[in-house]
Amino acid sequence: MSTSVKVKTITMREAIVEALHEEMERDEKTVLFGEDVGKFGGINAITRGLYEKFGGKRVFDTPIAETTIVGAALGMAITGLRPIPELQFGDFVGIAFDEVFNKLGKWRFMHGGQMEVPVTLRLPVGIAGGAGPEHSQSPQALFMHAPGVKIAIPSTPYDAKGMLKTAIRDNNAVLFFEHKLLYAMKGEVPEEEYLIPLGKADVKKEGKDVTIIATALQVQTSLEAAEKLAKLGVEAEVVDPRTLAPLDMETILQSVRKTGRVLIVHEEPKTGGCGAEIAAQISEQALFDLQAPIKRIGSPDVPIAQSIYLEQFYRPSEDQIIEAVKELMEY
Amino acid sequence: MAEIYQKEIDLKKYSKEELTRYYREMVKIRKFDEHLIRLMMEGKVSGFYHSGIGSESVSVGSITNILRDEDYIYYNHRGCNQKIAKGVPLSKIYGDFLGTVEGTTRGLGAGIVHSADPSRGVLGQCGTIGSQFNIAVGTAYSAKIQNTDRVTLVYFGDGAASREPLHGSLNWAGLYKLPIVYICENNGYAISSTTEETHSVREHIADWAWGYGIPNCVVDGNDVLLMRECVSEAVERAKRGEGPTFIEAKTFRHRGHFEGDTYDYVDPEVLKYWKEHKDPIKNFKKLVIENGICTENDLLNVEEQLELEILQAIKKAEEASLPSPERIYEGLFA
Numbered sequence: 001m002s003t004s005v006k007v008k009t010i011t012m013r014e015a016i017v018e019a020l021h022e023e024m025e026r027d028e029k030t031v032l033f034g035e036d037v038g039k040f041g042g043i044n045a046i047t048r049g050l051y052e053k054f055g056g057k058r059v060f061d062t063p064i065a066e067t068t069i070v071g072a073a074l075g076m077a078i079t080g081l082r083p084i085p086e087l088q089f090g091d092f093v094g095i096a097f098d099e100v101f102n103k104l105g106k107w108r109f110m111h112g113g114q115m116e117v118p119v120t121l122r123l124p125v126g127i128a129g130g131a132g133p134e135h136s137q138s139p140q141a142l143f144m145h146a147p148g149v150k151i152a153i154p155s156t157p158y159d160a161k162g163m164l165k166t167a168i169r170d171n172n173a174v175l176f177f178e179h180k181l182l183y184a185m186k187g188e189v190p191e192e193e194y195l196i197p198l199g200k201a202d203v204k205k206e207g208k209d210v211t212i213i214a215t216a217l218q219v220q221t222s223l224e225a226a227e228k229l230a231k232l233g234v235e236a237e238v239v240d241p242r243t244l245a246p247l248d249m250e251t252i253l254q255s256v257r258k259t260g261r262v263l264i265v266h267e268e269p270k271t272g273g274c275g276a277e278i279a280a281q282i283s284e285q286a287l288f289d290l291q292a293p294i295k296r297i298g299s300p301d302v303p304i305a306q307s308i309y310l311e312q313f314y315r316p317s318e319d320q321i322i323e324a325v326k327e328l329m330e331y
Numbered sequence: 332m333a334e335i336y337q338k339e340i341d342l343k344k345y346s347k348e349e350l351t352r353y354y355r356e357m358v359k360i361r362k363f364d365e366h367l368i369r370l371m372m373e374g375k376v377s378g379f380y381h382s383g384i385g386s387e388s389v390s391v392g393s394i395t396n397i398l399r400d401e402d403y404i405y406y407n408h409r410g411c412n413q414k415i416a417k418g419v420p421l422s423k424i425y426g427d428f429l430g431t432v433e434g435t436t437r438g439l440g441a442g443i444v445h446s447a448d449p450s451r452g453v454l455g456q457c458g459t460i461g462s463q464f465n466i467a468v469g470t471a472y473s474a475k476i477q478n479t480d481r482v483t484l485v486y487f488g489d490g491a492a493s494r495e496p497l498h499g500s501l502n503w504a505g506l507y508k509l510p511i512v513y514i515c516e517n518n519g520y521a522i523s524s525t526t527e528e529t530h531s532v533r534e535h536i537a538d539w540a541w542g543y544g545i546p547n548c549v550v551d552g553n554d555v556l557l558m559r560e561c562v563s564e565a566v567e568r569a570k571r572g573e574g575p576t577f578i579e580a581k582t583f584r585h586r587g588h589f590e591g592d593t594y595d596y597v598d599p600e601v602l603k604y605w606k607e608h609k610d611p612i613k614n615f616k617k618l619v620i621e622n623g624i625c626t627e628n629d630l631l632n633v634e635e636q637l638e639l640e641i642l643q644a645i646k647k648a649e650e651a652s653l654p655s656p657e658r659i660y661e662g663l664f665a
Contacts, residue, residue, distance in 0.1 A: 031472075031476065057476055058476070062503075063499070063502055063503065063506070065499040065502065065503070067465055067495065067496050067499050068465045068468065068496065068499035068500060068502070068503055070465070071462065071464070071465020071466050071468075071469060071496065071499075071500075072465055072466070072468050072469030072472060072503065073469060074465075074466050074469055075454075075465070075466035075467060075468060075469020075470035075471070075472070075473065076469040076470070076472055076473045077469070078449075078454060078466075078470070079403065079454075079469075079470045079473040079474070080473060080477060081472075081473045081476065081477070083469070098459050098462055099462070099465065102457075102458070102459055102462070103457070103462065103466070107455065108662065108663070108664075108665065109439075109662050109663045110436070110439070110441075110445045110455075111435075111436065111441075111445055111446075111447035111454075111455045112434075112435050112436030112437055112439060112441070112445075112447060112662065113436075113437075113661060113662020113663075114435070114447050114448075114449050115447070115449055115454070115455075116665040117665070118665075147663060148663050148664070171664075171665035172664045172665055
């Protein structure tokens, strides 16, 4: 961030809360709802103060009914509101799968492009302390297979705020995935209003030897690993796609062509995770720029154990990243 | 528990013009349907069509002279009935079936589902049957929060009523007192399964609404005027901010679930009874002629005029071009 911009250091939670407050203030058509998002302020304390500020009509608690939450959001969106529903855990998207997969992304298209669907669906994801197999998943890759939705997945407070504000203003459905362990992470955010476009990847750290492509919490893990690698004489470049749809292949390919080595890191099961698609696209478009096979680190292809001790083995670690990079450097 | 809606219909309350309009709308729907089936026979349209013959009164009785363009509907699986009653131009609906650019989707093709005409409040329909229940409460919430008196009507069959979203939707509608009218077009069959085989209810599907504190009733859907009286009360209640209503309209289908359906799961005697004694158009025609409101000739004129109108609509839809292959890349994002 340039020194001329006035900045403050806040958590990603605070950044998201700020984005919601600012956008709800800006546009009276915004409506926010979900389970316990009202007076309680959300189980992750993301909707704090909104009920008090905007009242019970624009900020309301819903019954436990994910299907209705997402379906209603679509109905509101096509009739002039700008709904911001929350699913308490991203895993619950399975309950509303029809509404997300078949409706949010397709309604506009299949009805001839005659309606707009400005829904921003917030979904907390990720392994975060013994929450178990149905409260710890990262299902975002499922929707890379669903034309018509945009997928945002920020890794810093700065990105979270700027991208959420853009998502809310977007006239299309945006699935906004937030890693629960990032909520407490601090970072610099400008005092002034700013927006980050969707579909623009960010090079979080430059390097010439290897490209590490990571999302959400794994961006932070990769940055830490990159620091250690630097001490070993390996300059890793860390690229955060920030949105999985649209996917900014231009920035990714630019980095791949520079380094010739690729490691993709994510917390999703390795099979069919977003890395599978990114790797396929790289091999289609830059195979002969590669000096080594593309490597992926994902979670193992088994449900996430509830045990706090065991769950750490699902989360890609610094050590795994360092080892994988070392292997790549041997080619 | 759900009461059977009964009302003495005072024909004098209605002008000749209004009554003729109900006749006209019902015949328009039937003729649309018959001509579409003809186009199917001619191989121009695929067989994915759910004929609405036999229940035209459910749609006309709940839309014509009740709903305004700004009121919203989500139509059901026999939804051409409702689209036509809501005023979507026939050429546009035929265009969707024929896949030409005249269609509401400009060539993407749409049949019973996915035609839309937002300017007339026709907001579309779900291919996953019954998923419109949730979308409809969103629309109703939208009208309420924007301080309009727009009403949302959500149509569905007895089959769709077994989908879980109905209950999520009824809970929201009752809880937030939303301006929404549920119209269950109960024709007795979900493809081949009867209502009794697939629903755990006390007696009627409308009984469910009672549990959510939502006013409800069962009405003879084949009596267009009774249907009209019943729905206009519900719509007025919604406009006054008094919340949702659930109406179960009893009817029957003259044809199978889809064209090509053998329809042999229905007792031919039962079908014969409905065709002979409960045909909404035949009965209405008899009513207005016997009461000296219209002459046979008046109604014949209406029919002839409609025939012409429909042939013109088909011509317009058929003469429009097929979309270019690029069409599939248009309109995904706003």
